[in-house]
Amino acid sequence: MIATVDRRPLVNLTLVRWHLIASSIFLAISLLGGLAYAFQFNNMYPFAGIEWLSPGRVRMVHTNMAAYGFIANAFIAGMLFAIPRLTKRPILSDQLGMLIFVAWQLCMVLTIGGQLLGYGQAIEWGETPIFVDPLIVVGLVLLVVNIAAPIVTTAENGLYVTLWYFLAAFAWTGLVYFMGNYLPQFWVPGTAGAAITGLYIHDLVGLFVTPIGWGLMYFFVPLLLRKPIWSHALSLIGFWGLAFFYPMQGVHHFLFSPIPMYAQYGAVVATIAIEIVVLTVLVNFFGTLHGRSEAVRGNLAIRWFYTGMIMYGITCFQCAFQVTLTFQKVIHFSDWVVGHAHMVMFGVFGFWIFGFFVELWPRAVGRAWVHPRLLTMHYWFTVIGLILMIIDLTAAGLVQGYSWGALSHWSKSVMDSMPFWWVRSVAGLMIIAGQVFFFYALWATARRPAEGTVPAPIPAEAA
Amino acid sequence: MERFGVTFLVTGVVTFLLGFFLQGLMPVLTMRKVPIRTVQEVAASVPAEFYQLAEDYPVEFQKSFGTPDPTSFAKAIQQGRDIYISEACWHCHSQFVRPVANENLRFGPVSQPNEYQNEMMLPHLFGTRRVGPDLIRESGKRSNDWQVAHLYDPRSVAPYSVMPSYTWFFDKDKRPTDRALAVVAYLQWLGSWVKDGVVTEPGLPAAGGQG
Numbered sequence A: 001m002i003a004t005v006d007r008r009p010l011v012n013l014t015l016v017r018w019h020l021i022a023s024s025i026f027l028a029i030s031l032l033g034g035l036a037y038a039f040q041f042n043n044m045y046p047f048a049g050i051e052w053l054s055p056g057r058v059r060m061v062h063t064n065m066a067a068y069g070f071i072a073n074a075f076i077a078g079m080l081f082a083i084p085r086l087t088k089r090p091i092l093s094d095q096l097g098m099l100i101f102v103a104w105q106l107c108m109v110l111t112i113g114g115q116l117l118g119y120g121q122a123i124e125w126g127e128t129p130i131f132v133d134p135l136i137v138v139g140l141v142l143l144v145v146n147i148a149a150p151i152v153t154t155a156e157n158g159l160y161v162t163l164w165y166f167l168a169a170f171a172w173t174g175l176v177y178f179m180g181n182y183l184p185q186f187w188v189p190g191t192a193g194a195a196i197t198g199l200y201i202h203d204l205v206g207l208f209v210t211p212i213g214w215g216l217m218y219f220f221v222p223l224l225l226r227k228p229i230w231s232h233a234l235s236l237i238g239f240w241g242l243a244f245f246y247p248m249q250g251v252h253h254f255l256f257s258p259i260p261m262y263a264q265y266g267a268v269v270a271t272i273a274i275e276i277v278v279l280t281v282l283v284n285f286f287g288t289l290h291g292r293s294e295a296v297r298g299n300l301a302i303r304w305f306y307t308g309m310i311m312y313g314i315t316c317f318q319c320a321f322q323v324t325l326t327f328q329k330v331i332h333f334s335d336w337v338v339g340h341a342h343m344v345m346f347g348v349f350g351f352w353i354f355g356f357f358v359e360l361w362p363r364a365v366g367r368a369w370v371h372p373r374l375l376t377m378h379y380w381f382t383v384i385g386l387i388l389m390i391i392d393l394t395a396a397g398l399v400q401g402y403s404w405g406a407l408s409h410w411s412k413s414v415m416d417s418m419p420f421w422w423v424r425s426v427a428g429l430m431i432i433a434g435q436v437f438f439f440y441a442l443w444a445t446a447r448r449p450a451e452g453t454v455p456a457p458i459p460a461e462a463a
Numbered sequence B: 001m002e003r004f005g006v007t008f009l010v011t012g013v014v015t016f017l018l019g020f021f022l023q024g025l026m027p028v029l030t031m032r033k034v035p036i037r038t039v040q041e042v043a044a045s046v047p048a049e050f051y052q053l054a055e056d057y058p059v060e061f062q063k064s065f066g067t068p069d070p071t072s073f074a075k076a077i078q079q080g081r082d083i084y085i086s087e088a089c090w091h092c093h094s095q096f097v098r099p100v101a102n103e104n105l106r107f108g109p110v111s112q113p114n115e116y117q118n119e120m121m122l123p124h125l126f127g128t129r130r131v132g133p134d135l136i137r138e139s140g141k142r143s144n145d146w147q148v149a150h151l152y153d154p155r156s157v158a159p160y161s162v163m164p165s166y167t168w169f170f171d172k173d174k175r176p177t178d179r180a181l182a183v184v185a186y187l188q189w190l191g192s193w194v195k196d197g198v199v200t201e202p203g204l205p206a207a208g209g210q211g
């Protein structure tokens, strides 16, 4: 049974549920935006001629809702579950939690509305309109106060790895958000501004999404496998390596730009260094899986987690090459990078989120999954669709890059990309089909008649 | 909280600051000696295309910007940039020429830091994706008419294009509104400071080919 503290339940499952619901709604919006924008590349844009659904604006909605709507909401849900369990303390205030929930969704709606009405900001990943930025900063600070409180007051001795990552991420996120959205917008123009934007693009993934994602993995994987993490030493190396090297790579988003070359070289070296660190983390997790690998078949959440980790390994391996100046000549500005972005944001963090959705949703709604088979379908459609998309975009990137370098007419690169853009749209449709199974499963499970408050079992492989 | 916990918060702040110093502040310090020019200074030298625009679309131009001079030019390029931002043109077009991959042959001279040290580049619009070509050397490459037609229907001048049509920059009679003219003025400004293949700073009178 769920433990209580002073008759307050330890984990506020209502809040977890609401954040999960919001996360899936924004995922749906983001996916539809991505698909619509992908159709622009087939000259089949469904909303052509409608000003507020202009493709460029829809693209901003696509990426921003993926990051702040889908991923951030799910991560908040995960932290609301993990932190109280690790510290044996509930969050500071349930009312504040609800307020943050509402405020965050308000920010999302304002972001969508603002961007569609033409108030998008020209900072990559920070396209949230300028008037929403202060709200988001305040929201982040309140969130940190609310969920860091149990960590501050805990009586437990020694903090678990998960909490190292969370604490560092709390410090990073607000600072990064402020830096990226304000400095290049109001004070620092041109190349120096671009250096800071690069830092923001990178830090948002590296200092917000990555540490919270890994923190959640350090929590959920041992929980579901019922065994401790393989090596504490590797956990230490992983954390400190990330903390040291990750924040100093920003300029690798603008290699060969007029930003001073020393900053570019520094970014390249730090980026290659972090790949080594990443390897230690992966070794640690696969070491943990060792001896329990049947769980990948029997436990869908574990399967999502480890699929994501394989994707992470591939992404980071790819990154160590694509960051070199040799690769940059060819692949920068091309669809290769877009493939990379989808592999990280969706293939890694999205998949981890689906993993803990599988685990948390039954607890949040107090019912077992209705149709576990739907979840298996969701898994296969999503994974195959995404792999198709990544291979397609990576190949398209090479075609484009070599076409540009060879000084062919621009039309050649566009026309040669057409078949790839068709495949991307098909892959997108496949991913969306997968999510339809998922959304239906979420809905049907929540609507199923309650059968007592037995915590739902972890669904086993259905087919 | 035990001291151990504070360590991680402090770590967060310290590593952030270290990274910020190396990757953000150092480039700022490198550029500190180059003054940041205002939009008015930048707009001081008006490219010929802007005067041409006033002749190409006299009625519309008069209504939107009055007479072509540095003041109306400043207004036009600012509005053009704001539209470029809100339509996220910058997600399909970059604004810097790299010293590799034959880009100097395709687009023009390689980008230099000083070009970007002005308020028109606040925020900078470097971009990270090229679906269409780089635009930092666009000035003078195409006629105003081409640009206007291209905005209304890219496929009318480039049949293979996947660029969106921006029909809402035009009125019911398909005449350009201030929005279309502003975007064209902005596009004709981008790179107007490159004179005879020599990169100067925006707003400086022609450098006359030295250095």
Ligand code: HEM
Pocket (backbone or CB within 6 Å): A030, A031, A032, A034, A035, A037, A038, A059, A062, A063, A066, A067, A070, A335, A337, A338, A341, A342, A345, A346, A350, A424, A425, A427, A428, A429, A431, A432, B091, B128, B129, B131
């Ligand atoms: C139906 C599935 C999807 C489709 C069809 C799709 C399509 C697209 C398209 C067309 C772009 C613009 C690429 C360009 O500028 O050339 C894009 C960008 C992006 N999408 Fe998606 N997307 C999908 C799902 C997702 C998901 C689930 C996520 C994250 C969780 C995501 C994250 C991103 C990111 C981060 C970018 C920016 C890439 C960059 O600038 O390099 N997408 N997507």
